[in-house]
Amino acid sequence: MGELLKTVLHDEHVSLGAAMVYFGGWHMPLQYRTGIVEEHLATRKGAGLFDVSHMGRFIVRGSGALAFLQHVLSNNAAALDAGFAQYTMIPNDHGGALDDAYLYRFTPDEYLLVVNAANREADCRHLFDMLAIFPEAQMEDVSESMAMISLQGPSSRAILQELIGSGGLPEPIKNAIRSASIRGKKVLISRTGYTGEPLGFEFFFAAADAPWLWDLFLEKGAIPVGLGARDTLRLEAGLPLFGHELGKDPAGQEIPIFACPLARFAVSLSPLKGNFVGRGALSVQFAALKKLQDEDYSSSEDLPRRIVPFALCGKGIARAGFRVFKGSEEIGFVTSGTMVPYWKTAGTGLSTRFTGEREMRAIGMMLVDSRIRRDDPVEIEIRGNRVDAVAVPYHLRSDAPPYAMPILQRPAEDREKSLSGAWQEKTFDLLEKAIQNTLWRQTECINLIPSEQTVSPMVRRLTMMDPAFRYAEHRSLRSYYDAEIFYYQGTDFIDRVEVLLKEEMTRYLSCREVEVRVMSGQMANAVVFSGLVDYLNRGDRKTEPRRIRSVLNNHIIRGGHLSAQPMGALYNFVRFDPQTEKPAVVNFPVLQENLYKIDVEATCRIIDESRPELIIFGKSMVLHREPVREIRDFLREQKIEAVILYDMAHVLGLVGPYFQEPFAEGADLVTGSTHKTFFGTQRGIVAGNWREEEKQYALWESVENRTFPGSVSNHHLGTLLGLLMAAYEMNCFRDAYQQAIIRNAKAFARALRDAGLQVAGDPAISFTETHQVIVKVEYARAVEAARRLEESNIICNYQAAPDEEGFTAAGALRLGVQEMTRFGMGPEDFRRLAQYIHDVVAGGRSVREEVTAFRKRFLTMRYCFAEDMFTDLMKKLHRLI
C-alpha cells in the first residue's frame, strides 16, 4: 500500500479527539470521544455527520456516457431522470460485484458515480479499461477536488432547512437530488445515505469548502460519527458492505449479486441495457431467485446461498465468519455481526415513541442456504457453543419518517379481547356503543373531515327502506332497442329510482350520461380505467389487451388521491414504461411559489413530450380549481388526442359557477364520490358527455360495461334510493349551499391565519377556492395535533404537506367546512371555531366543553326539505325502519 491517504477533513477529526484508524488506505476516524454507541444513538434520534470524502467520485459525461454506464453498471441508467440517484452494482462477468455504487444525475448531461474507498483504484482501472470501447464517453476522477459529507437522522431536515438558500431541499422522495446553495456556496444535495434513516442527505461540493460546511453542521447540533457507528448503522439497516455481503467470501468464492436482497433494486435486465457486463450470469441468478420465491428449488444451484438478516436469541455476539447451522447441517456463515444499540419504544401504532431508555441487541447478516426463510430458527457457533438465532426480514424500518424504527423479535401482541359474556350482554354493549358514538359525532363534535358528510334525516330513512335488502341487476339489450332488462322481479320501483337519479345527476352536472351503479369514488375511477383499456382494444379482441400507454396525474405528495395512482386503482390498467421500468405515469408540475397549484405552462410541455392517453385531474388535498379549460385548449390547438378525466371526488358538490363546470371546460369524463361536498349517501358516479354519434361514445359504452357486469352485480340499493333524495336536495339548494361553502372556507382560512396559525395557499384569494383549508402546524407534529383536537371534540385529519416525506411526518391539518356548513355554521361561527383550534394547537388547551356546547347550536340540518311539510310521511318512514 502506498502512503496513507487523508481526507480534506482529517485535521477536523483529530482536533475533535477521534480515534483514528487505517481503512482502505485512508486514515479515518473510527469513533469520536463519545464512542460508537452514542454516535449510533445520536444519529437515530438527532443527526449524525459523516465524512465520506474517502469514497471515490467519478464524473461521466459525453454523448456516449449513457451507453457506457449501461454497459458497466447493473442498473438501468436510462431510467434515471435528472434530479435523481440510483443504487447500482459494478458487476463482473460472473455476476459477482466488483463494487457497489451510487449513480447521481444532477444535470441531464452529467453523471456522478460514487464508489467505495477501498475499491477506488480497482474500479478506476476497470472503468477506464471499459471506457476504451466507448470513445464518445469521458470519465474524470474528481475524488480530490470534490468533497462529500453526509448528514443523517431525524433532525437532519431541520438543520438543513435552516441553512439552505436558493434551490431548496430536494423533493421529499428517496433518491431525489438537487443543486442548491448553502450560505451562498454551491452544494449538490441528495436524499441518500447509508444509515437506513428516512431523513438523510449527502452533500457534494468543492473540497476547499469542506471544513467550513462540516463545522457549520456541527454548530447546528449534528454529532460527528466515525466508521464504527457507520458500520453498526448500516448493519441495523440491512445494507450490504462490500467485502462482507458483496464481492468474495472469505474462501475466495464469488458472492452472486442476487444473493443480496438489495440486488432487486440495483440490477435491471431491461432490453435497453443491451449486453452489459455480467448480464448472462445475472439473468441466470434472477431466474433462480424467482423460483426460490415459489419455494421451487430446482435451480437453487444457480443461487445456492443468500444474505439473510438474523437476530441472536441466546447470549453472545455473532461475528463475521462464525459458522451457521440448521440442525446438524452447516448452512453458511455470518457475513457481518455485532451488538448494536437502539432506543426503546413505548405505545402502539401512531402513538409509538422513544422512551429515552436504550438497549443493546446482537444482530447480523449471514450468507446461508437459499432454503432458509424468515422466522426459521438457526444456530450460530460462538467459540465452540451453538447459540440460537432466527432469520428475520429486517432489523429496522424507514417507512415512518422522520424516525427509523427498530424492529425486534417479539411475541404477537395481545389484541383487545371481545366480551366473552352472553349474547344478551354483547348485544346490549353493541347497541349502547353505537348510540354513544352517533350522539358524540352528531351532537358533540365539530366534524371537519373534508371527505365526509352527514345525510339529511329524510335521506337517512330512505336508505333503510326495503330496497336495502334487494337485488336489481340489469343491462340493456340491443334486441329490445337498448331497453334495460332486469334479471329479477319486484324491481319496478328501484328501476324508476335509478332512472330518476340519472336524470337528476345529468341535470346537476350538465352532461348527457351518468352511471350511478358504482359504489364508491375509487370504484368509479377503476371503472373508467378498465373502460378505457376495453375501448383502446376494441379493434382487436383476440390478443392480449394493451394497457393505457401513458397517464398524467397529480402526484400523491401534491394531493393526488391513491385511486388515481398506480398503487391504487390504476394498478392493473397502466403500462409499464420499458425505459423507466415503472408505471408510465407522469405528474402535473406545480408552481414553485404555490405547490398546491398546477403549473399550466410546464404541463403543456410535459403533455407534448409524454403524449398521455389519459389526463386525470382532481385531488384529495385541493385548494384550487383544476386548469381543465387551459389543458383542453392546448390539446385542441396541438391536435393531441387524450381523454380528460376529472376526478371530482372532493368537489362534486361544488359543480357550478362558484367553483367549476367540468364539461363546459372540456372534461370528457367526471368521476366522484357522492358523500363529501355532495349530500350523500356513500356511493360514486361516473359521468360523460359524448353524443351517441361521436366516436368516443364507444368509450362510454365500455365504461357502462365495465360497471356492470365488470365491477358490480348488486350495488346496494338502499343507498341508491337515499342518493336520489340527496340529488333532489342538491338540485334544489345548490346555489345557496355552494356559495355558503366558498364563503365559509375563505372566512375560516382567514380567521385561522388571524388567530396566528399558518394557513397554506395564496392569501390573495383567502387561501382556498374549495371547501378545504390546510393549516400547517409543526413538521411531524400534525398526528399529535389532530389527536389533541379530537380530545377537544374537533375531528379533522393530519395531512402531509407537499414538501413532507409521508403521513407519519405530516405537519399539516386538513379541514373541510362542508358538513358544518350544512348544519348551519356561518362565517362568524367558523371564526369562533378558528379560535378554538388555535387554543388547542398553539395554546395546548383543551376546549372540549366549549366545543360540545358550541355544537349544540348546530344540530339542525339545512339545505334539505323541511320535515314539517311531510310530517305524516316521515313518521311512517320512521315506523318502517
Added chain:
Amino acid sequence: MKKIEEIQLPEELRYSPDHEWVRPEGDLARVGLTDYAQDQLGDIVYVELPAVGIHIAQGAVFATVESVKSVSECFMPLAGEIAAVNGPLSDDPVLLNQSPYGDGWMVMVKPDDPAAVSQLLTAEAYLARLKGGV
C-alpha cells in the same frame, strides 16, 4: 480516547502486562480490566465470565470481553480457582467502562500461591510499559 496521563491507575493495585489488575482481599484476590484496556476497547457490549469453581492457570484465558468492533480475551494474571464472578456485569457490561476498578470488577480468585501477587507490576511499572507503547 484518553491520553496516557488521563488513565486512572490506583497505587494499591497490581497489574499484568495483559492489562488486568489484581487486588488482594484476605485469602482471595479480585481481578478486573484496567482503565487503559476499557478505554481502548470502547463501548463494551458483552462479557463472558468463567464458571465458579474451575481452576485457571496463569496466562490462560478466563473471560471474553466484546466491544461493538472487536472481541478480546482476558488472561489470568495469577493461577487459582474462581471463587466468585461479578454477575451484574453480564447484564450490564457497560459497568466495565464506567467503573473498571469498582462495580466493573470481573472475578474473585483463590490464588494457588498468595505470594504470586507481589510478582505482578506496580502501577508505576505498568504506566511505564504503557508509555513505552505496549
